[in-house]
Amino acid sequence: MTTPRRFPPPWTVIEHTESFEVRDAMNRNICYVYFEDENEIRRHHMGRMTKVDAYRIAANIAKLPELLGKTK
Numbered sequence: 001m002t003t004p005r006r007f008p009p010p011w012t013v014i015e016h017t018e019s020f021e022v023r024d025a026m027n028r029n030i031c032y033v034y035f036e037d038e039n040e041i042r043r044h045h046m047g048r049m050t051k052v053d054a055y056r057i058a059a060n061i062a063k064l065p066e067l068l069g070k071t072k
Helices: 040-046 051-062 064-070
Strands: 012-015 019-023 029-034
Touching (some): 051 064
Antiparallel strands (some): 019 029
16 A cells, blocks of 8 residues: 655745746645636636636635644
8 A cells, every 4th residue: 555645834835927836845746726817708618717716716725734734
């Protein structure tokens, strides 16, 4: 049996051209949250959210280690 993979905090949010990337303290990628700030039709067709919404989600993902630590 293998040990669970760990992603040490703090997690940070890095902005790219069309996405926000969440990385752990060892600079490993955790996820990308994509956005599209073109017109609404293009955004809907591509299945992407606005930049503001994408940042909000990425920032909340980056807070998870802190929030999960409070429950223990």
